[in-house]
Amino acid sequence: MALLLCDLDDTILCRHDAFVRWARAYVHERGLPAAEAEWLVELDQDGYRPRDEFFALVAERDGLGTTPDDVAERYRLDFLRSFRCPPDAADALTRARRAGFSVAIVTNGERRAQEAKLHAAGLPQLVDAVCISEVEGFAKPDRAIFERAAHRCGADLAGAWMIGDHPHNDIGGARAVGARTVWIPNGRRWPEELPFSPDAEATTFAQAVDLVLGS
Numbered sequence: 336m337a338l339l340l341c342d343l344d345d346t347i348l349c350r351h352d353a354f355v356r357w358a359r360a361y362v363h364e365r366g367l368p369a370a371e372a373e374w375l376v377e378l379d380q381d382g383y384r385p386r387d388e389f390f391a392l393v394a395e396r397d398g399l400g401t402t403p404d405d406v407a408e409r410y411r412l413d414f415l416r417s418f419r420c421p422p423d424a425a426d427a428l429t430r431a432r433r434a435g436f437s438v439a440i441v442t443n444g445e446r447r448a449q450e451a452k453l454h455a456a457g458l459p460q461l462v463d464a465v466c467i468s469e470v471e472g473f474a475k476p477d478r479a480i481f482e483r484a485a486h487r488c489g490a491d492l493a494g495a496w497m498i499g500d501h502p503h504n505d506i507g508g509a510r511a512v513g514a515r516t517v518w519i520p521n522g523r524r525w526p527e528e529l530p531f532s533p534d535a536e537a538t539t540f541a542q543a544v545d546l547v548l549g550s
């Protein structure tokens with residue numbers, strides 16, 4: 336059985352799209368002008384702004400007596416539920432399984448957060464296995480998490496493919512267990528100092544799956 340391993344964050348799912356969805360809902364719910372959502376997106380800095388600072392600035396801005404804790408609560412409840420699987424990614428997962436691949440999602444992160452995103456995006460029913468690092472006790476690039484995913488699919492790592500956006504964790508980790516790799520750069524350049532490189536690059540997850548299916 337052929338095996339396709341897939342990273343989750345910024346490979347199948349797009350954090351930016353989820354954040355925009357959350358920001359629009361937050362602004363709408365509070366009766367703020369729609370343009371405020373753009374301000375929130377800028378403030379977020381793609382998640383790199385420390386959350387405490389983010390919550391404090393959002394609370395200060397809306398002038399409705401909102402506290403940073405109120406914002407934090409809305410964020411914790413709603414943001415993870417704002418993830419959606421892009422339709423072309425869902426189609427690609429279905430195509431891969433129809434073509435005879437077992438598909439596993441292999442993701443580094445906390446159980447609660449990763450499960451919330453997976454369920455919001457409807458992904459568990461589109462794949463054969465999910466390995467979350469906190470649940471498994473191993474994180475990419477540790478070979479043990481790739482082996483766990485293969486075992487759970489009843490498939491072999493020999494001849495497997497991995498699609499991911501993280502040079503070290505996804506591409507390096509998968510190469511070390513003998514898998515071929517497709518890298519999704521998300522606008523970055525491959526770090527040339529690494530002693531390995533991916534077998535292919537693709538702009539989107541759907542394109543990456545097509546490269547695998549055409550190989």
Ligand SMILES: [Mg+2]
Binds near residue numbers: 342343345346499501
């Ligand atoms: Mg990723």
